Amino acid sequence: MSSDLLEFHGIVHSYGPIRAVDDVTLHIRRGKVFSLLGPSGCGKTTLLRICAGFLRPRAGRVILDGNDITDLPPERRQVNTVFQNYALFPHLNVYDNIAFGLRVASRPEAEVRREVGRMLDLTDMGEHIRKRVSDLSGGQKQRVAIARALINHPLVLLLDEPLAALDLKLRQRMLVELDTIHDEVGITFLYVTHDQGEAMSISDTIAVMNKGRVEQIGSPAEIYEAPRSSFVAAFIGDTNFFDGVVREAGGDYCRVGIDGFGEVLFFNDKKVRVGGAVHLSLRPEKLLILAAEPETPAESHNVVKGVVEEAIYLGSHTKYWVRVGEYRLAVHRQHRRFLLDEKPMQWGDTVWLEWHADDGYMLERYSEADEELLSLPDTEYGSGEASAGTLFEEKPAAENAP
Numbered sequence: 468m469s470s471d472l473l474e475f476h477g478i479v480h481s482y483g484p485i486r487a488v489d490d491v492t493l494h495i496r497r498g499k500v501f502s503l504l505g506p507s508g509c510g511k512t513t514l515l516r517i518c519a520g521f522l523r524p525r526a527g528r529v530i531l532d533g534n535d536i537t538d539l540p541p542e543r544r545q546v547n548t549v550f551q552n553y554a555l556f557p558h559l560n561v562y563d564n565i566a567f568g569l570r571v572a573s574r575p576e577a578e579v580r581r582e583v584g585r586m587l588d589l590t591d592m593g594e595h596i597r598k599r600v601s602d603l604s605g606g607q608k609q610r611v612a613i614a615r616a617l618i619n620h621p622l623v624l625l626l627d628e629p630l631a632a633l634d635l636k637l638r639q640r641m642l643v644e645l646d647t648i649h650d651e652v653g654i655t656f657l658y659v660t661h662d663q664g665e666a667m668s669i670s671d672t673i674a675v676m677n678k679g680r681v682e683q684i685g686s687p688a689e690i691y692e693a694p695r696s697s698f699v700a701a702f703i704g705d706t707n708f709f710d711g712v713v714r715e716a717g718g719d720y721c722r723v724g725i726d727g728f729g730e731v732l733f734f735n736d737k738k739v740r741v742g743g744a745v746h747l748s749l750r751p752e753k754l755l756i757l758a759a760e761p762e763t764p765a766e767s768h769n770v771v772k773g774v775v776e777e778a779i780y781l782g783s784h785t786k787y788w789v790r791v792g793e794y795r796l797a798v799h800r801q802h803r804r805f806l807l808d809e810k811p812m813q814w815g816d817t818v819w820l821e822w823h824a825d826d827g828y829m830l831e832r833y834s835e836a837d838e839e840l841l842s843l844p845d846t847e848y849g850s851g852e853a854s855a856g857t858l859f860e861e862k863p864a865a866e867n868a869p
C-alpha cells in the first residue's frame with residue numbers, strides 16, 4: 468500500500484484568462500493533515516474543488532488511493548467536503564443532517580442510528596439532536612458539518628476554510644477539536660486556509676501557494692525555519708530581509724557585505740561564490756536585543772549597534788523596530804520576567820543586536836514585492852503609538868507627530 472493516498476499531477480486550471488492553478492503536483496500521505504496555505508486568490512479552493520469533482524482541470528490528473536479519479540463525478544469519489552459556510556440543510560434537524568449521506572446511500576435505519584450516534588459522540592453534539600440548524604451557534608453548525616461529512620467514511624476529508632466564520636476564541640477551540648477528531652478517525656485531511664497560524668497548528672505538511680503555483684512544501688517547522696523564497700518568509704510569520712554580496716565563502720559560514728548595514732556571517736547551505744549576490748532572511752525572534760555592547764561576542768555570532776525607533780508591547784513579548792544604518796529591523800523580545808525588572812528598552816535607546824550566524828537563512832528566490840507582506844508598525848497598529856501602558860514611557864510628542 469502506497470503511503471501517498473492522494474496525488475495531484477501537473478494540475479492546471481484557468482477561468483478565462485486567469486490561470487488559477489498553474490501546474491501543481493502534490494503528494495498527500497495517508498492519514499495525515501495536509502494544508503494548502505496562501506493568500507486569497509492563490510488557487511487553493513480551485514484545487515480543492517478539482518479534488519471534490521466540482522471542477523474538471525484543464526490539464527493534469529488526480530489520483531486517489533491508486534485510482535485515477537479525474538473524470539469521476541463527485542458522488543463517485545470517496546471524498547467529502549466541509550464548506551466555510553457549512554452548507555447544512557436548513558429544513559432538517561441536527562440528526563437528519565448528519566444522517567443524510569447514509570440515507571442517500573439507502574443504508575438500513577439501524578446502521579444510520581448507530582453511525583449517527585458515533586458521529587454525535589465524536590463531535591460532542593449528542594444533546595442537540597432535535598434542534599434545527601438555524602438554532603445552533605457557529606461552532607455547533609461547524610461540528611454538524613464535520614459529522615455529516617465524516618459519516619460515510621470518506622478516504623479524504625476536504626476542509627475549505629472551515630473555521631473562517633468563527634470568532635478567534637472559538638476558532639482556537641475548534642482547531643483543537645478538529646485535531647482530536649482527526650486523531651480519532653485517522654482520515655486524511657486536505658485543509659485549505661489563508662491563516663498561517665491555523666495551518667501551522669493543525670498540519671503535518673503545508674504547501675504554500677502563491678499565484679496558482681506551489682512555492683514550498685514542508686512541515687510547519689521547515690516552512691518557518693527554512694523558507695526558500697521571500698514570499699514564504701514574509702507570508703509565514705515575520706522576518707527581516709537583507710541584500711548582500713558574498714565577500715568570503717568556504718566552510719559552514721560565509722561573510723556577507725550588506726550595503727548600508729555592514730558585514731555579517733550567515734550560515735552557508737547554498738552554493739555561493741565570492742562576489743555573488745545573496746538574499747537573506749532573519750526572523751525577529753532570533754535577534755537578542757541588549758542595552759550594552761557584549762564584551763566578547765560568542766563565536767559565529769553577529770553583533771550590530773542600532774537605535775530603537777518603535778516599541779510595541781504585546782504582553783508576552785515586545786516588538787521593536789531598530790534602526791541599523793539604512794535598515795530597520797524587526798526584533799522580538801520575550802518577557803521572561805516582570806516587565807519593570809527587565810528594564811525595557813525605550814524609543815531612542817542605543818541597543819546592540821546579537822544573533823548566531825546559523826539563525827539567518829539564505830533564500831533561493833527573492834522578489835521585492837514580497838516585502839509588502841511584512842508587518843510595519845504604522846500599518847499593523849494604526850498610528851504607530853505603543854500600547855505599553857504605564858510600564859513603558861510615553862513616546863515624546865514630537866516623534867509621535869505624523
Ligand code: ATP
Nearest residue numbers: 482485487505506507508509510511512513514661
Ligand atoms: P479565496 O481564499 O479568496 O477563495 P483561493 O486561494 O481559494 O482564494 P480561488 O478561489 O481558487 O483562490 O481563486 C483563484 C483565482 O481564480 C482568483 O483569481 C479568483 O478570482 C479566480 N476565480 C475563482 N473562481 C472563479 C470563477 N468561478 N470565475 C472566474 N474566476 C474565478
